[in-house]
Amino acid sequence: MVKPILPGRPARGSKSGRPIMLLLDLLGRRWVLRLIWELREEPKRFRELQVAIGASPTIVNERLAELRATKLVELDDASGYRLTTLGKELLHLFLPLNVWSEKWANRLSA
Amino acid sequence: MVKPILPGRPARGSKSGRPIMLLLDLLGRRWVLRLIWELREEPKRFRELQVAIGASPTIVNERLAELRATKLVELDDASGYRLTTLGKELLHLFLPLNVWSEKWANRLSA
DNA sequence: CGTGATTGCTACAGTTTCTGTAGCAATCTG
DNA sequence: CAGATTGCTACAGAAACTGTAGCAATCACG
Structure with a gap:
Protein backbone atom coordinates (compact mmCIF):
# COMPACT_ATOMS: atom_id res chain seq x y z
CA MET A 1 0.00 0.00 0.00
CA VAL A 2 1.21 3.38 -1.09
CA LYS A 3 1.08 6.39 1.19
CA PRO A 4 -2.36 7.92 1.02
CA ILE A 5 -3.11 11.28 -0.53
CA LEU A 6 -4.58 13.45 2.16
CA PRO A 7 -4.49 17.15 2.91
CA GLY A 8 -1.76 18.10 5.32
CA ARG A 9 0.24 15.01 4.56
CA PRO A 10 3.30 15.44 2.38
CA ALA A 11 3.36 13.88 -1.07
CA ARG A 12 6.13 11.51 -2.10
CA GLY A 13 9.27 13.50 -2.66
CA SER A 14 7.92 16.62 -1.00
CA ARG A 29 0.34 7.38 -10.08
CA ARG A 30 -0.11 4.70 -12.64
CA TRP A 31 -3.52 4.63 -14.31
CA VAL A 32 -4.93 7.63 -12.48
CA LEU A 33 -4.93 9.91 -15.51
CA ARG A 34 -6.31 7.11 -17.63
CA LEU A 35 -9.11 6.42 -15.18
CA ILE A 36 -10.19 10.05 -15.15
CA TRP A 37 -9.98 10.07 -18.92
CA GLU A 38 -12.13 6.96 -19.26
CA LEU A 39 -14.81 8.55 -17.13
CA ARG A 40 -14.90 11.73 -19.17
CA GLU A 41 -18.20 10.94 -20.90
CA GLU A 42 -20.35 8.56 -18.96
CA PRO A 43 -20.13 6.49 -15.79
CA LYS A 44 -18.52 3.08 -16.06
CA ARG A 45 -18.59 -0.13 -14.08
CA PHE A 46 -15.58 -1.52 -12.27
CA ARG A 47 -14.94 -4.26 -14.83
CA GLU A 48 -15.61 -1.93 -17.68
CA LEU A 49 -12.87 0.37 -16.46
CA GLN A 50 -10.57 -2.51 -15.81
CA VAL A 51 -10.93 -3.84 -19.34
CA ALA A 52 -10.71 -0.37 -20.88
CA ILE A 53 -7.34 0.40 -19.39
CA GLY A 54 -6.05 -3.17 -19.15
CA ALA A 55 -4.78 -3.10 -15.60
CA SER A 56 -5.21 -5.63 -12.83
CA PRO A 57 -8.28 -5.39 -10.60
CA THR A 58 -6.04 -4.99 -7.58
CA ILE A 59 -4.58 -1.74 -8.76
CA VAL A 60 -7.76 -0.49 -10.38
CA ASN A 61 -9.46 -0.89 -7.04
CA GLU A 62 -6.66 0.84 -5.22
CA ARG A 63 -6.61 3.79 -7.59
CA LEU A 64 -10.39 4.12 -7.52
CA ALA A 65 -10.22 4.15 -3.73
CA GLU A 66 -7.69 6.98 -3.89
CA LEU A 67 -9.83 8.90 -6.34
CA ARG A 68 -12.82 8.44 -4.10
CA ALA A 69 -10.91 9.48 -0.99
CA THR A 70 -9.88 12.64 -2.80
CA LYS A 71 -13.44 13.30 -3.94
CA LEU A 72 -12.70 13.21 -7.64
CA VAL A 73 -14.70 10.06 -8.33
CA GLU A 74 -17.75 8.51 -6.72
CA LEU A 75 -19.62 5.26 -7.03
CA ASP A 76 -23.26 5.46 -7.94
CA ASP A 77 -25.00 2.13 -7.45
CA ALA A 78 -27.30 2.65 -10.38
CA SER A 79 -24.81 3.82 -12.99
CA GLY A 80 -21.32 2.95 -11.77
CA TYR A 81 -18.17 5.00 -11.20
CA ARG A 82 -18.39 8.61 -12.26
CA LEU A 83 -16.60 11.92 -11.86
CA THR A 84 -17.76 14.18 -9.05
CA THR A 85 -18.25 17.88 -9.64
CA LEU A 86 -14.68 18.37 -8.51
CA GLY A 87 -13.54 15.59 -10.82
CA LYS A 88 -15.29 17.19 -13.76
CA GLU A 89 -13.56 20.46 -13.02
CA LEU A 90 -10.24 18.72 -13.11
CA LEU A 91 -11.16 16.94 -16.33
CA HIS A 92 -11.96 20.26 -17.96
CA LEU A 93 -8.50 21.50 -17.12
CA PHE A 94 -7.19 18.44 -18.92
CA MET B 1 13.47 -0.60 -18.96
CA VAL B 2 9.92 0.44 -19.56
CA LYS B 3 8.41 0.51 -23.04
CA PRO B 4 9.39 3.73 -24.73
CA ILE B 5 6.99 6.50 -25.59
CA LEU B 6 7.12 6.95 -29.33
CA PRO B 7 4.64 8.01 -31.94
CA GLY B 8 2.90 5.11 -33.59
CA ARG B 9 3.64 2.78 -30.72
CA PRO B 10 0.77 2.00 -28.38
CA ALA B 11 0.88 3.23 -24.81
CA ARG B 12 0.53 0.83 -21.92
CA GLY B 13 -3.05 -0.30 -21.68
CA SER B 14 -3.96 1.03 -25.10
CA ARG B 29 4.88 7.74 -15.07
CA ARG B 30 6.36 8.37 -11.70
CA TRP B 31 8.10 11.73 -11.32
CA VAL B 32 7.37 12.96 -14.82
CA LEU B 33 4.86 15.60 -13.75
CA ARG B 34 7.13 16.63 -10.91
CA LEU B 35 10.10 16.99 -13.23
CA ILE B 36 8.19 19.24 -15.60
CA TRP B 37 6.96 21.21 -12.63
CA GLU B 38 10.46 21.66 -11.21
CA LEU B 39 11.62 23.06 -14.53
CA ARG B 40 8.80 25.57 -14.74
CA GLU B 41 10.96 28.59 -13.88
CA GLU B 42 14.59 28.08 -14.67
CA PRO B 43 16.86 25.29 -15.92
CA LYS B 44 18.21 22.87 -13.34
CA ARG B 45 21.10 20.49 -13.11
CA PHE B 46 20.75 16.74 -12.87
CA ARG B 47 21.57 16.58 -9.18
CA GLU B 48 19.51 19.63 -8.44
CA LEU B 49 16.47 17.92 -9.92
CA GLN B 50 17.27 14.72 -8.15
CA VAL B 51 17.44 16.40 -4.77
CA ALA B 52 14.38 18.54 -5.46
CA ILE B 53 12.10 15.60 -6.10
CA GLY B 54 13.90 13.09 -3.89
CA ALA B 55 14.08 10.20 -6.34
CA SER B 56 16.98 7.93 -7.18
CA PRO B 57 19.40 8.97 -9.92
CA THR B 58 18.56 5.84 -11.85
CA ILE B 59 14.96 6.79 -12.35
CA VAL B 60 15.61 10.50 -12.71
CA ASN B 61 17.94 9.70 -15.55
CA GLU B 62 15.45 7.36 -17.15
CA ARG B 63 12.61 9.86 -16.96
CA LEU B 64 14.78 12.68 -18.26
CA ALA B 65 15.75 10.46 -21.18
CA GLU B 66 12.07 9.89 -21.93
CA LEU B 67 11.33 13.59 -21.70
CA ARG B 68 14.19 14.31 -24.04
CA ALA B 69 13.14 11.61 -26.48
CA THR B 70 9.70 13.18 -26.56
CA LYS B 71 11.13 16.66 -27.05
CA LEU B 72 9.67 18.15 -23.92
CA VAL B 73 13.00 18.70 -22.17
CA GLU B 74 16.49 19.35 -23.43
CA LEU B 75 19.94 19.52 -21.89
CA ASP B 76 21.85 22.73 -22.32
CA ASP B 77 25.48 22.33 -21.31
CA ALA B 78 25.71 25.84 -19.97
CA SER B 79 22.54 26.01 -17.91
CA GLY B 80 21.30 22.45 -17.38
CA TYR B 81 18.02 20.71 -18.08
CA ARG B 82 15.24 22.94 -19.35
CA LEU B 83 11.85 22.81 -21.01
CA THR B 84 11.77 22.98 -24.79
CA THR B 85 9.24 25.19 -26.54
CA LEU B 86 6.96 22.19 -26.69
CA GLY B 87 7.58 21.53 -23.02
CA LYS B 88 6.67 25.09 -22.13
CA GLU B 89 3.44 24.78 -24.04
CA LEU B 90 2.57 21.71 -22.03
CA LEU B 91 3.51 23.44 -18.80
CA HIS B 92 1.16 26.29 -19.62
CA LEU B 93 -1.68 23.84 -19.99
CA PHE B 94 -0.83 22.65 -16.51
C1' DC C 1 -37.49 -21.39 -4.61
C1' DG C 2 -33.00 -21.95 -7.38
C1' DT C 3 -29.95 -21.08 -11.05
C1' DG C 4 -27.25 -17.96 -13.44
C1' DA C 5 -25.47 -13.43 -14.35
C1' DT C 6 -23.51 -9.16 -12.59
C1' DT C 7 -21.76 -6.39 -9.05
C1' DG C 8 -17.48 -4.64 -6.37
C1' DC C 9 -13.72 -6.38 -4.57
C1' DT C 10 -9.83 -9.62 -2.36
C1' DA C 11 -5.76 -13.15 -2.26
C1' DC C 12 -1.52 -14.21 -3.68
C1' DA C 13 2.56 -15.73 -6.29
C1' DG C 14 5.49 -14.00 -9.78
C1' DT C 15 7.42 -10.07 -12.30
C1' DT C 16 8.63 -5.37 -13.04
C1' DT C 17 9.80 -0.96 -11.28
C1' DC C 18 11.96 1.99 -8.00
C1' DT C 19 15.14 3.04 -4.11
C1' DG C 20 19.52 3.87 -1.80
C1' DT C 21 24.13 3.84 -2.01
C1' DA C 22 28.44 3.71 -4.20
C1' DG C 23 31.17 5.12 -7.74
C1' DC C 24 33.03 6.26 -12.64
C1' DA C 25 34.73 9.15 -16.58
C1' DA C 26 34.89 13.74 -18.29
C1' DT C 27 35.39 18.53 -17.60
C1' DC C 28 36.53 22.64 -15.29
C1' DT C 29 39.11 25.32 -11.03
C1' DG C 30 42.72 26.80 -8.65
C1' DC D 1 48.05 18.06 -9.77
C1' DA D 2 44.12 18.05 -6.19
C1' DG D 3 39.43 19.14 -5.67
C1' DA D 4 34.87 20.08 -7.22
C1' DT D 5 31.13 19.48 -10.50
C1' DT D 6 29.11 17.44 -14.35
C1' DG D 7 25.92 13.54 -16.23
C1' DC D 8 25.29 9.13 -15.56
C1' DT D 9 25.78 3.79 -14.30
C1' DA D 10 25.74 -0.65 -11.22
C1' DC D 11 23.43 -3.34 -8.32
C1' DA D 12 21.15 -5.43 -4.29
C1' DG D 13 17.02 -4.95 -1.73
C1' DA D 14 12.29 -3.09 -1.33
C1' DA D 15 8.00 -1.65 -3.19
C1' DA D 16 4.56 -1.60 -6.81
C1' DC D 17 2.03 -3.97 -10.32
C1' DT D 18 0.30 -8.07 -12.98
C1' DG D 19 -2.44 -12.13 -13.93
C1' DT D 20 -5.39 -15.37 -12.42
C1' DA D 21 -8.66 -17.29 -9.39
C1' DG D 22 -12.40 -16.67 -6.65
C1' DC D 23 -15.81 -14.80 -2.95
C1' DA D 24 -20.04 -12.52 -1.03
C1' DA D 25 -23.88 -9.73 -2.21
C1' DT D 26 -27.47 -8.38 -5.29
C1' DC D 27 -30.60 -8.85 -9.03
C1' DA D 28 -33.29 -11.34 -12.96
C1' DC D 29 -35.65 -15.13 -14.74
C1' DG D 30 -38.29 -19.10 -14.66
Whole structure:
Protein backbone atom coordinates (compact mmCIF):
# COMPACT_ATOMS: atom_id res chain seq x y z
CA MET A 1 0.00 0.00 0.00
CA VAL A 2 1.21 3.38 -1.09
CA LYS A 3 1.08 6.39 1.19
CA PRO A 4 -2.36 7.92 1.02
CA ILE A 5 -3.11 11.28 -0.53
CA LEU A 6 -4.58 13.45 2.16
CA PRO A 7 -4.49 17.15 2.91
CA GLY A 8 -1.76 18.10 5.32
CA ARG A 9 0.24 15.01 4.56
CA PRO A 10 3.30 15.44 2.38
CA ALA A 11 3.36 13.88 -1.07
CA ARG A 12 6.13 11.51 -2.10
CA GLY A 13 9.27 13.50 -2.66
CA SER A 14 7.92 16.62 -1.00
CA LYS A 15 8.30 17.86 2.53
CA SER A 16 5.61 20.44 2.15
CA GLY A 17 2.02 19.29 1.99
CA ARG A 18 1.32 21.85 -0.69
CA PRO A 19 -1.79 21.00 -2.65
CA ILE A 20 -0.06 21.10 -6.01
CA MET A 21 2.46 18.53 -4.79
CA LEU A 22 -0.32 16.27 -3.57
CA LEU A 23 -2.09 16.65 -6.87
CA LEU A 24 1.00 15.93 -8.94
CA ASP A 25 1.69 12.90 -6.79
CA LEU A 26 -1.85 11.62 -7.23
CA LEU A 27 -1.99 12.25 -10.96
CA GLY A 28 1.44 10.74 -11.40
CA ARG A 29 0.34 7.38 -10.08
CA ARG A 30 -0.11 4.70 -12.64
CA TRP A 31 -3.52 4.63 -14.31
CA VAL A 32 -4.93 7.63 -12.48
CA LEU A 33 -4.93 9.91 -15.51
CA ARG A 34 -6.31 7.11 -17.63
CA LEU A 35 -9.11 6.42 -15.18
CA ILE A 36 -10.19 10.05 -15.15
CA TRP A 37 -9.98 10.07 -18.92
CA GLU A 38 -12.13 6.96 -19.26
CA LEU A 39 -14.81 8.55 -17.13
CA ARG A 40 -14.90 11.73 -19.17
CA GLU A 41 -18.20 10.94 -20.90
CA GLU A 42 -20.35 8.56 -18.96
CA PRO A 43 -20.13 6.49 -15.79
CA LYS A 44 -18.52 3.08 -16.06
CA ARG A 45 -18.59 -0.13 -14.08
CA PHE A 46 -15.58 -1.52 -12.27
CA ARG A 47 -14.94 -4.26 -14.83
CA GLU A 48 -15.61 -1.93 -17.68
CA LEU A 49 -12.87 0.37 -16.46
CA GLN A 50 -10.57 -2.51 -15.81
CA VAL A 51 -10.93 -3.84 -19.34
CA ALA A 52 -10.71 -0.37 -20.88
CA ILE A 53 -7.34 0.40 -19.39
CA GLY A 54 -6.05 -3.17 -19.15
CA ALA A 55 -4.78 -3.10 -15.60
CA SER A 56 -5.21 -5.63 -12.83
CA PRO A 57 -8.28 -5.39 -10.60
CA THR A 58 -6.04 -4.99 -7.58
CA ILE A 59 -4.58 -1.74 -8.76
CA VAL A 60 -7.76 -0.49 -10.38
CA ASN A 61 -9.46 -0.89 -7.04
CA GLU A 62 -6.66 0.84 -5.22
CA ARG A 63 -6.61 3.79 -7.59
CA LEU A 64 -10.39 4.12 -7.52
CA ALA A 65 -10.22 4.15 -3.73
CA GLU A 66 -7.69 6.98 -3.89
CA LEU A 67 -9.83 8.90 -6.34
CA ARG A 68 -12.82 8.44 -4.10
CA ALA A 69 -10.91 9.48 -0.99
CA THR A 70 -9.88 12.64 -2.80
CA LYS A 71 -13.44 13.30 -3.94
CA LEU A 72 -12.70 13.21 -7.64
CA VAL A 73 -14.70 10.06 -8.33
CA GLU A 74 -17.75 8.51 -6.72
CA LEU A 75 -19.62 5.26 -7.03
CA ASP A 76 -23.26 5.46 -7.94
CA ASP A 77 -25.00 2.13 -7.45
CA ALA A 78 -27.30 2.65 -10.38
CA SER A 79 -24.81 3.82 -12.99
CA GLY A 80 -21.32 2.95 -11.77
CA TYR A 81 -18.17 5.00 -11.20
CA ARG A 82 -18.39 8.61 -12.26
CA LEU A 83 -16.60 11.92 -11.86
CA THR A 84 -17.76 14.18 -9.05
CA THR A 85 -18.25 17.88 -9.64
CA LEU A 86 -14.68 18.37 -8.51
CA GLY A 87 -13.54 15.59 -10.82
CA LYS A 88 -15.29 17.19 -13.76
CA GLU A 89 -13.56 20.46 -13.02
CA LEU A 90 -10.24 18.72 -13.11
CA LEU A 91 -11.16 16.94 -16.33
CA HIS A 92 -11.96 20.26 -17.96
CA LEU A 93 -8.50 21.50 -17.12
CA PHE A 94 -7.19 18.44 -18.92
CA LEU A 95 -9.27 18.54 -22.04
CA PRO A 96 -6.88 20.87 -23.88
CA LEU A 97 -4.30 18.12 -23.64
CA ASN A 98 -6.24 16.13 -26.19
CA VAL A 99 -5.81 18.73 -28.90
CA TRP A 100 -2.28 19.60 -27.90
CA SER A 101 -1.19 15.96 -27.96
CA GLU A 102 -1.93 15.81 -31.69
CA LYS A 103 0.42 18.68 -32.35
CA TRP A 104 3.01 17.12 -30.12
CA ALA A 105 2.78 13.78 -31.92
CA ASN A 106 3.26 15.53 -35.26
CA ARG A 107 6.37 17.24 -34.02
CA LEU A 108 7.75 13.96 -32.78
CA SER A 109 7.30 12.09 -36.00
CA ALA A 110 8.65 15.01 -38.02
CA MET B 1 13.47 -0.60 -18.96
CA VAL B 2 9.92 0.44 -19.56
CA LYS B 3 8.41 0.51 -23.04
CA PRO B 4 9.39 3.73 -24.73
CA ILE B 5 6.99 6.50 -25.59
CA LEU B 6 7.12 6.95 -29.33
CA PRO B 7 4.64 8.01 -31.94
CA GLY B 8 2.90 5.11 -33.59
CA ARG B 9 3.64 2.78 -30.72
CA PRO B 10 0.77 2.00 -28.38
CA ALA B 11 0.88 3.23 -24.81
CA ARG B 12 0.53 0.83 -21.92
CA GLY B 13 -3.05 -0.30 -21.68
CA SER B 14 -3.96 1.03 -25.10
CA LYS B 15 -4.05 -0.70 -28.44
CA SER B 16 -4.52 2.50 -30.35
CA GLY B 17 -1.33 4.55 -30.18
CA ARG B 18 -3.46 7.68 -30.11
CA PRO B 19 -1.44 10.71 -29.05
CA ILE B 20 -3.56 11.39 -26.00
CA MET B 21 -2.94 7.84 -24.79
CA LEU B 22 0.78 8.22 -25.27
CA LEU B 23 0.68 11.50 -23.42
CA LEU B 24 -1.34 10.15 -20.52
CA ASP B 25 1.02 7.20 -20.30
CA LEU B 26 4.05 9.47 -20.26
CA LEU B 27 2.61 11.92 -17.76
CA GLY B 28 1.38 9.07 -15.58
CA ARG B 29 4.88 7.74 -15.07
CA ARG B 30 6.36 8.37 -11.70
CA TRP B 31 8.10 11.73 -11.32
CA VAL B 32 7.37 12.96 -14.82
CA LEU B 33 4.86 15.60 -13.75
CA ARG B 34 7.13 16.63 -10.91
CA LEU B 35 10.10 16.99 -13.23
CA ILE B 36 8.19 19.24 -15.60
CA TRP B 37 6.96 21.21 -12.63
CA GLU B 38 10.46 21.66 -11.21
CA LEU B 39 11.62 23.06 -14.53
CA ARG B 40 8.80 25.57 -14.74
CA GLU B 41 10.96 28.59 -13.88
CA GLU B 42 14.59 28.08 -14.67
CA PRO B 43 16.86 25.29 -15.92
CA LYS B 44 18.21 22.87 -13.34
CA ARG B 45 21.10 20.49 -13.11
CA PHE B 46 20.75 16.74 -12.87
CA ARG B 47 21.57 16.58 -9.18
CA GLU B 48 19.51 19.63 -8.44
CA LEU B 49 16.47 17.92 -9.92
CA GLN B 50 17.27 14.72 -8.15
CA VAL B 51 17.44 16.40 -4.77
CA ALA B 52 14.38 18.54 -5.46
CA ILE B 53 12.10 15.60 -6.10
CA GLY B 54 13.90 13.09 -3.89
CA ALA B 55 14.08 10.20 -6.34
CA SER B 56 16.98 7.93 -7.18
CA PRO B 57 19.40 8.97 -9.92
CA THR B 58 18.56 5.84 -11.85
CA ILE B 59 14.96 6.79 -12.35
CA VAL B 60 15.61 10.50 -12.71
CA ASN B 61 17.94 9.70 -15.55
CA GLU B 62 15.45 7.36 -17.15
CA ARG B 63 12.61 9.86 -16.96
CA LEU B 64 14.78 12.68 -18.26
CA ALA B 65 15.75 10.46 -21.18
CA GLU B 66 12.07 9.89 -21.93
CA LEU B 67 11.33 13.59 -21.70
CA ARG B 68 14.19 14.31 -24.04
CA ALA B 69 13.14 11.61 -26.48
CA THR B 70 9.70 13.18 -26.56
CA LYS B 71 11.13 16.66 -27.05
CA LEU B 72 9.67 18.15 -23.92
CA VAL B 73 13.00 18.70 -22.17
CA GLU B 74 16.49 19.35 -23.43
CA LEU B 75 19.94 19.52 -21.89
CA ASP B 76 21.85 22.73 -22.32
CA ASP B 77 25.48 22.33 -21.31
CA ALA B 78 25.71 25.84 -19.97
CA SER B 79 22.54 26.01 -17.91
CA GLY B 80 21.30 22.45 -17.38
CA TYR B 81 18.02 20.71 -18.08
CA ARG B 82 15.24 22.94 -19.35
CA LEU B 83 11.85 22.81 -21.01
CA THR B 84 11.77 22.98 -24.79
CA THR B 85 9.24 25.19 -26.54
CA LEU B 86 6.96 22.19 -26.69
CA GLY B 87 7.58 21.53 -23.02
CA LYS B 88 6.67 25.09 -22.13
CA GLU B 89 3.44 24.78 -24.04
CA LEU B 90 2.57 21.71 -22.03
CA LEU B 91 3.51 23.44 -18.80
CA HIS B 92 1.16 26.29 -19.62
CA LEU B 93 -1.68 23.84 -19.99
CA PHE B 94 -0.83 22.65 -16.51
CA LEU B 95 -0.48 25.93 -14.72
CA PRO B 96 -4.20 26.21 -13.90
CA LEU B 97 -3.76 23.08 -11.81
CA ASN B 98 -1.83 25.08 -9.28
CA VAL B 99 -4.75 27.36 -8.50
CA TRP B 100 -7.33 24.63 -8.76
CA SER B 101 -5.41 22.38 -6.36
CA GLU B 102 -5.90 24.93 -3.58
CA LYS B 103 -9.63 24.80 -3.99
CA TRP B 104 -9.51 21.03 -4.13
CA ALA B 105 -7.47 20.84 -0.91
CA ASN B 106 -9.97 23.07 0.84
CA ARG B 107 -12.83 20.85 -0.18
CA LEU B 108 -10.97 17.82 1.08
CA SER B 109 -10.25 19.17 4.51
CA ALA B 110 -13.80 20.48 4.83
C1' DC C 1 -37.49 -21.39 -4.61
C1' DG C 2 -33.00 -21.95 -7.38
C1' DT C 3 -29.95 -21.08 -11.05
C1' DG C 4 -27.25 -17.96 -13.44
C1' DA C 5 -25.47 -13.43 -14.35
C1' DT C 6 -23.51 -9.16 -12.59
C1' DT C 7 -21.76 -6.39 -9.05
C1' DG C 8 -17.48 -4.64 -6.37
C1' DC C 9 -13.72 -6.38 -4.57
C1' DT C 10 -9.83 -9.62 -2.36
C1' DA C 11 -5.76 -13.15 -2.26
C1' DC C 12 -1.52 -14.21 -3.68
C1' DA C 13 2.56 -15.73 -6.29
C1' DG C 14 5.49 -14.00 -9.78
C1' DT C 15 7.42 -10.07 -12.30
C1' DT C 16 8.63 -5.37 -13.04
C1' DT C 17 9.80 -0.96 -11.28
C1' DC C 18 11.96 1.99 -8.00
C1' DT C 19 15.14 3.04 -4.11
C1' DG C 20 19.52 3.87 -1.80
C1' DT C 21 24.13 3.84 -2.01
C1' DA C 22 28.44 3.71 -4.20
C1' DG C 23 31.17 5.12 -7.74
C1' DC C 24 33.03 6.26 -12.64
C1' DA C 25 34.73 9.15 -16.58
C1' DA C 26 34.89 13.74 -18.29
C1' DT C 27 35.39 18.53 -17.60
C1' DC C 28 36.53 22.64 -15.29
C1' DT C 29 39.11 25.32 -11.03
C1' DG C 30 42.72 26.80 -8.65
C1' DC D 1 48.05 18.06 -9.77
C1' DA D 2 44.12 18.05 -6.19
C1' DG D 3 39.43 19.14 -5.67
C1' DA D 4 34.87 20.08 -7.22
C1' DT D 5 31.13 19.48 -10.50
C1' DT D 6 29.11 17.44 -14.35
C1' DG D 7 25.92 13.54 -16.23
C1' DC D 8 25.29 9.13 -15.56
C1' DT D 9 25.78 3.79 -14.30
C1' DA D 10 25.74 -0.65 -11.22
C1' DC D 11 23.43 -3.34 -8.32
C1' DA D 12 21.15 -5.43 -4.29
C1' DG D 13 17.02 -4.95 -1.73
C1' DA D 14 12.29 -3.09 -1.33
C1' DA D 15 8.00 -1.65 -3.19
C1' DA D 16 4.56 -1.60 -6.81
C1' DC D 17 2.03 -3.97 -10.32
C1' DT D 18 0.30 -8.07 -12.98
C1' DG D 19 -2.44 -12.13 -13.93
C1' DT D 20 -5.39 -15.37 -12.42
C1' DA D 21 -8.66 -17.29 -9.39
C1' DG D 22 -12.40 -16.67 -6.65
C1' DC D 23 -15.81 -14.80 -2.95
C1' DA D 24 -20.04 -12.52 -1.03
C1' DA D 25 -23.88 -9.73 -2.21
C1' DT D 26 -27.47 -8.38 -5.29
C1' DC D 27 -30.60 -8.85 -9.03
C1' DA D 28 -33.29 -11.34 -12.96
C1' DC D 29 -35.65 -15.13 -14.74
C1' DG D 30 -38.29 -19.10 -14.66
